[in-house]
Amino acid sequence: MVNPIGCNKFAAHFTKHLNIMIIVPVKEGENIERALKKFKRKFEKTGVIKELRTRQAFKKPSEKKRDVVKRAKYIQQLQQSEE
Numbered sequence: 001m002v003n004p005i006g007c008n009k010f011a012a013h014f015t016k017h018l019n020i021m022i023i024v025p026v027k028e029g030e031n032i033e034r035a036l037k038k039f040k041r042k043f044e045k046t047g048v049i050k051e052l053r054t055r056q057a058f059k060k061p062s063e064k065k066r067d068v069v070k071r072a073k074y075i076q077q078l079q080q081s082e083e
Contacts, residue, residue, distance in 0.1 A: 022046070 022042050026035045043049075 024039045
């Protein structure tokens with residue numbers, strides 16, 4: 001069933017990400033804290049949380065462009081200050 005708002009496309013996008021399985025091999029006698037740290041690092045690299053946060057609110061393309069330019073200026077200032 002296709003929703004007129006486009007939720008079907010939204011759901012299809014996230015079901016694609018839900019099929020990802022994170023596997024953390026735990027060695028014999030390895031600390032559980034270390035395994036959790038590995039899991040968190042791998043989960044963060046998938047970018048699921050970051051994507052969810054960006055999808056919570058609509059951002060106009062002009063705002064996105066402005067943010068990109070602002071970040072580029074900031075990085076350029078950092079590089080110039082190092083020299």
